[in-house]
Amino acid sequence: MVERFAIAPQVLDPIETHINYTIDGLIGLLNVRRAQLLRQVHNMREDERAAEIARQEMSTQLIEAHAYLQGHLKENPLQSMQERITKEMEDKLRDLRNNIPVESVLKWQCDTRELETCISHLGDIVQESVGVPKYSTFQMSTVATEKKGSGPGQLNDPQGVAIHEATNQIYVANFYNDRIEIFSDAGEYLNQLGVRQLNGPWGIAIHGENVYVSCWRDFTINQFTLTDMSLVRKIGGKGSNNGQFNFPRQLTTDPIGHVFIADQLNNRISIFDTDLNHLRNITHHSMSKPVDVKVSRDRVYVLCLYNNPCMLVLTLEGDKLHSLITRGQGMDVLCPLFFCLDPLNNFVTSDQDSHSIRVFSPEGNLLHKIGTEGHQQGMLYSPQGIAITSNGRLVCVSYNKNYPLQIFY
Known part of the structure; x- marks a missing residue:
């Protein structure tokens, strides 16, 4: 007669089970935190790129504004108009600098050097209003x-x-x-x-x-x-x-x-x-x-x-x-x-x-x-x-x- 022996179920150590559960929880939290950090880095890079694009667009707008002034204000604007436009352009430059990432500041300064020179040339325009018949x-x-x-x-x-x-x-x-x-x-x-x-x-x-x-x-x-x-x-x-x-x-x-x-x-x-x-x-x-x-x-x-x-x-x-x-x-x-x-x-x-x-x-x-x-x-x-x-x-x-x-x- 053959004896049959039942295989006893494996009994896990409660301490080991708790340790494994804790480790799994920590890994899950680390993965969540890792995803959060990656998202933050991604967003920061996106914000930097958006700021750089905005700076380039504003720089282009300012250069176009200067070209407009050179091309259309040749009839010599009034001093008050000249001072207002100069102040507006300088304020825009200042605002842009305050929002540019640190690593882009040097490039920004190089890009705006010519523009700042153009702004200084506004002082050479003689006083008379555009669009007023002579x-x-x-x-x-x-x-x-x-x-x-x-x-x-x-x-x-x-x-x-x-x-x-x-x-x-x-x-x-x-x-x-x-x-x-x-x-x-x-x-x-x-x-x-x-x-x-x-x-x-x-x-x-x-x-x-x-x-x-x-x-x-x-x-x-x-x-x-x-x-x-x-x-x-x-x-x-x-x-x-x-x-x-x-x-x-x-x-x-x-x-x-x-x-x-x-x-x-x-x-x-x-x-x-x-x-x-x-x-x-x-x-x-x-x-x-x-x-x-x-x-x-x-x-x-x-x-x-x-x-x-x-x-x-x-x-x-x-x-x-x-x-x-x-x-x-x-x-x-x-x-x-x-x-x-x-x-x-x-x-x-x-x-x-x-x-x-x-x-x-x-x-x-x-x-x-x-x-x-x-x-x-x-x-x-x-x-x-x-x-x-x-x-x-x-x-x-x-x-x-x-x-x-x-x-x-």
Whole structure:
């Protein structure tokens, strides 16, 4: 008979079991800590790389900013503008240095040496503001169009003028040709807008890719988009209700795109949003037949043809602050229909009766007179719309039968 023996199960030492469990736990914790440290190192390297990329991008931006200054501020900026730009660039350099890893400091110093030299050269720029026309030295003008007519680029009774801020292209309300003509800031004819869609265009304003045109014959405001040069919407009709007009004249936009319209015979400024939804009106008992309007900071400037003084300065709420520019005395304007503001907030006004352009200080003092009566180059005859490009060119249209659009330098 064969005996069967049962194999006794192995009995583990409790102490050994506890030691093994403890060791396994420590290994697990070490692995977790190792993973945490590796992640921290990875993040630190990523942060360093991101800081280096940001430094390179900022360095590129600063160098481009300097190139912009060298290329576009050759017209000699004001000392205050020069000092502000210099301080901003130096502050950016200081902030960047404080955020650069230690091992990158030497390379950063080498990279910025040329930039710091460029900053020091800002002190060599003479004092005069960019974009302000040199009114006192205007002698000749570039001729954008010759002879009035109905062909592409020809004008017949031009009225309002607007400048596209990004391109400096010139947009002219071509009244009797019922369209908008587009020119480069050198006077080259480029394109047309609103053909067979406008009825007596008078005023024009541009904000971003939106173009707003007031039309006299059908009392409407028309919105176009430059994306595809199409008509987006048309509002209005003759009347005195909100959204109606009684001979809408020139219009303008504020920095956020609200449209301000000089509604002449309703004796008000009508304000709309970017989609031409009516917001409110500005009225004042001293506002009589407004023909042009501009907005600058927290001020609304309204040109009233039959007022004396003819320029009202109002708050955005319509409260009158004061009046400027007396009509018919000495060298002042006689029959102003359009005006614009230069970067120094001077008023530049076209005057039909004296066939000239007058420049007034923000206080209303006459600074310059431009143009003489005639139909030759450099002469004006009943000047209408005026505007200033960002590079300081003064654009003016008039009834000059030979040169209806001229660009003064």
